[in-house]
Amino acid sequence: MNTNVNASSTPSKIAMLKGFIDNNKTLTTILFLISISLLVYFPVLSHKFQMRWDDQWVVVNAYTEDGLTRSNLWAILTEFYNGQYAPANQLSYTLLYSAFGYNPFWFHLLGVIIHISNVILVYLFIKKLLNLSKGFKTESVTRIAFLTAIIMAVHPFLVESVAWLSASKILIYSFFYLIAIHIYLNYLVSKKIGHYLLVVLFFILSFAGKEQAVTLPVCLLLIDYAVKRDFRSKWLWFEKLPLFIIAFIFGYITLLSQSADKAGLLSEAPRYPFYQNIIFASYSVTEYLVKCLIPVKLSYLYVFPNAIGREVPMRFWMYPAMLLIICVSFWGFWKKHWVFFGISFFIVHLGVCLHVIPISRFAIVADRYVYVASIGIFFLMAYFVDKALNNLKYKNLTIMLTFLYVLSIGIYAHQHSKIWHDSDKLKQELKELLKKRNDFQKHKANK
Template sequence: MNKNINAPLRSKTLSMLKGFIYTNKTILTIIFLIFISILVYFPVIWHKFQMHWDDQWVVINAYTEDGLTSDNLLAILTEFYNGQYAPANQLSYTLLYSAFGYNPFWFHLFGLVIHISNVILVYFFIKRLLNLTKSFKITSVQRIALLTATIMALHPFLVESVAWLSASKILIYSFFYLSAIHFYLNYITAPRIKHYLLMVVFFILSFAGKEQAVTLPVCLLLIDYALKRNFRDKRLWLEKLPLFVLAFFFGYITLLSQSADKAGLLSEAPHYPFYQNIIFASYSVTEYLVKCLIPVKLSYLYVFPNAIGREVPVRFWMYPVMLLIICLSFWSFWKKHWVFFGISFFIIHLGVCLHIIPISRFAIVADRYVYIAAVGIFFLMAYFIDRALNHAKYKNLTIVLSFLYLLSIGTYAHQRSKVWHDSELLKRELKELLKKRNEFQKHKVIK
């Protein structure tokens, strides 16, 4: 009799204990991610404005200084500025200026807080996604999510987005974008209209941060693929239809904003021929992928190899051929469920930055454009590390190599964040890089 009475009590106590442990693990994980992010990026909060690298007009401008008036808010929401439309980003500058004036400390602190928030959002995104698939062990879910977020927190390829105030568009768009994904996961688990509407609202806010947000509908289809939703279900496509309409509308606004500055597809400005755009896209994908895996020779500027109207250097022709050969040779590997998800996540979020559609870009590659796309590669790295850890034979070696990798990229990111202290230090780095490159070329000629 006592056993029957005590059984529900024991079950309830055990459930509460599990909940307590789960909650504490989550809190400790968040504290860990905050700690390592601050450890890497704390030099950034003491940086100055980049007065010779866009901050002098992106951050410091009339929209910022005019404050929170109705006329200024209307101008921020309705006007294009130097070929850009990013009202959410501009509004953040206006709010910060209204509170603190042109004190770079608060602007940089805000950027760091948003970056840390994005790292935590990525952790919960991967964790929720893998839990919903019900195809991973609990330990693997936690490990993959934590590793993905940790790599994001430490990776030097993302430093530009955090350390450069003019790149805060990336951080803000990413925050709203990842939030929209979370509301979509809410909608999948509990199909309520409020979840859908919140996803749409955050999609709009994400585009108000930066035009790269137009990829969200395709990203959600990829999430449907990951969760093995039925693509023959009309509801799946009907729920995406309003998002695709918004995405095309946003894309048109982006082209209009660029044409207002006499650039982009809708302008009469000269463009690279399409075949060269394909070559540039192939090169860019390769560079972004390699630097996600092995972040070497990072710079704040990667110029096009040729001017418009000139022939592209012969060595660049190898990139589309090489990518085609790699894709065909390893197709059986690429089409594996989670490999396909990671690679596709990477490609989708680089789509608007790969030069296939002529848009206003003066660099063939830019570190900031990979901020969200890199999550796909970081996920794959975490996924394969987890698989290696599940084999006793490779466990110790995997732990050692993973620790050394994380330590090295974290150290590099910390050092690289210091390069962005001011314009003089930033441009000195480029001069030194060009000097080394010229010396290397001379050495090759002599040999």
């Protein structure tokens, strides 16, 4: 009898041991991601406010200084401010000011902590998603999740969101957004109404950080696609309906906030014609994609190529044609299950920043807008590295090239974070970039 009991308990002991080992590996990975992120971003902790680049009104304002009074909290929740509505972000400033005053260290520390939290959430999200899809070996799941997270942790294209306080809206919206995604994955397993309601709650909190959160219902459909849910199911669409309604309301609030500042779709402000918006969108997608893969010539300002009412330079016309040709020529590649997921994740989360809908933007591209969208590209990079590692012939070469890539972008991100030290340093960086560009153009003309 005792022998049978011992025999039957053996599988449960093995499962407990396996779970213990997996938990230790996960904890070790998370500690490594934290360490690498701190190594890249510790210069940010000594940065000052950008008093000539938006911090002087985004961070330093009456809402921040009036504290946690009932009237100020109501104002934060209900008022539009300079064409923006981001109460969760403003509340973070108010709380920090109430505790530490205008000490930039604490403001920057919070930004670094939230970025690290987002990196960890991405790692756990990819692991959970791939496990739920049941199409990957355990080794591949861990590898893809880790590589996606490590690239996000050290990529220079994301530095602006972490190093610039006025971009903290991106970090806060992303944090709540990623939590909503995690809870949705739990909902797919449990089907509990409580999980669904938590998704709604964190959707609202994410929008309170930044309007880009309106993409969440489409993102959840992408997750449904990734785990191969049946799109013919009425329940799948029924559960998304409330989220789409909320997203529509959020979109309208965003347009109202911009029109209050006499900008955006609902205002009478001059705007580019629709055909130019398509050209700008094509150019922007290309730039975001290229800089995710090869982060070069990063800047805090990418201006439109022409003023409203002027013609677009001829070279920009090639971008819509180029994208169309690439999409058609490689359609067999794009429609592969995980390739489609990664590319779609990238496009969906850039959607509100691509100028197709006229909104208040003075830059054709902005590094901060790619923060969540980049996860789709980083995932694909990790996915293909994993495939290469499964080929013994190229395993050592793949490991070496991957290590060198991560090391090089990490060093670049560390250096790039330093230009955000203060406004003088930031402006000097742009002057040097413009000088190099002008010198290159003169040299080319002389040839």
